[in-house]
Amino acid sequence: MADGASSQDDWQALRRGWAVQWRVLQAMVMREILTRYGRHNIGFLWLFFEPMIFTLGVTALWTATKSVHGSNLPIVPFALTGYSCVLLWRNMPGRCIGAILPNSSLLFHRQVKIIDIFLSRVTLEAAGATMSFAGLGLVFWAIGWTLPPEDMLKLLGGWLLLIWFGAALAVYLGALAERTEVVDKIWHPLSYLLFPLSGASFIVDALPKQAQDIVLYLPMLNAAELIREGYFGTAFTAHYSISYTVLFNLVLSLLALIELRRAERHLVPE
Numbered sequence: 001m002a003d004g005a006s007s008q009d010d011w012q013a014l015r016r017g018w019a020v021q022w023r024v025l026q027a028m029v030m031r032e033i034l035t036r037y038g039r040h041n042i043g044f045l046w047l048f049f050e051p052m053i054f055t056l057g058v059t060a061l062w063t064a065t066k067s068v069h070g071s072n073l074p075i076v077p078f079a080l081t082g083y084s085c086v087l088l089w090r091n092m093p094g095r096c097i098g099a100i101l102p103n104s105s106l107l108f109h110r111q112v113k114i115i116d117i118f119l120s121r122v123t124l125e126a127a128g129a130t131m132s133f134a135g136l137g138l139v140f141w142a143i144g145w146t147l148p149p150e151d152m153l154k155l156l157g158g159w160l161l162l163i164w165f166g167a168a169l170a171v172y173l174g175a176l177a178e179r180t181e182v183v184d185k186i187w188h189p190l191s192y193l194l195f196p197l198s199g200a201s202f203i204v205d206a207l208p209k210q211a212q213d214i215v216l217y218l219p220m221l222n223a224a225e226l227i228r229e230g231y232f233g234t235a236f237t238a239h240y241s242i243s244y245t246v247l248f249n250l251v252l253s254l255l256a257l258i259e260l261r262r263a264e265r266h267l268v269p270e
Contacts, residue, residue, distance in 0.1 A: 155230030
């Protein structure tokens with residue numbers, strides 16, 4: 001009976017802890033929305049209008065120039081899936097690098113941790129990119145520019161893998177940036193170098209076999225191929241490894257937590 005009561009107490013304590021953490025995250029997200037977008041004009045709607053405008057611009061440019069992407073897939077949904085994926089994983093680290101210092105005063109509250117600062121920003125970026133992707137997909141479908149996804153489960157699976165990768169990378173780089181300013185200097189040019197390799201403007205099947213084996217080491221490319229397979233189905237041959245992407249994300253998440261713990265030990269709130 002004592003062991004049972006102890007287990008129940010532990011479970012209740014865990015539930016209370018999660019409830020507190022959830023309220024903290026909600027408050028941090030609302031604060032981040034007000035800080036970033038304010039209360040004027042359309043306010044938080046910029047959260048998904050920003051990525052939507054970028055994706056629309058790229059789609060219009062590709063359609064006007066009739067760009068070639070290595071397949072016979074329709075250009076509008078191809079651009080939609082490709083550039084939505086890029087915005088999802090690339091924006092998260094940019095928001096987390098350098099995020100601790102301007103929010104360090106919040107760390108005086110016992111319930112607020114560094115991870116809450118990162119998660120609030122990651123949550124906003126993921127929500128904005130997801131709403132933009134879903135909203136544009138519905139609009140394009142309604143006006144006849146694209147068909148609905150053939151396999152929604154694959155599309156959602158790839159999208160969640162991409163969110164996981166972006167979040168883990170953001171937390172790792174955000175925590176690492178507290179130890180060295182080099183992270184901020186390197187990430188921006190590196191993100192531009194990774195941009196053309198991430199699958200936004202090509203499909204893996206269009207590459208030579210040797211090139212395929214190399215680029216598929218990039219986890220975001222695997223997720224993008226899975227997303228496109230969910231969207232286009234049998235219209236093209238997708239190349240990806242879910243097990244590799246999951247393993248990569250697990251390792252990256254572990255490194256992120258280790259770096260986060262190190263940052264918490266050395267941070268002195270101002």
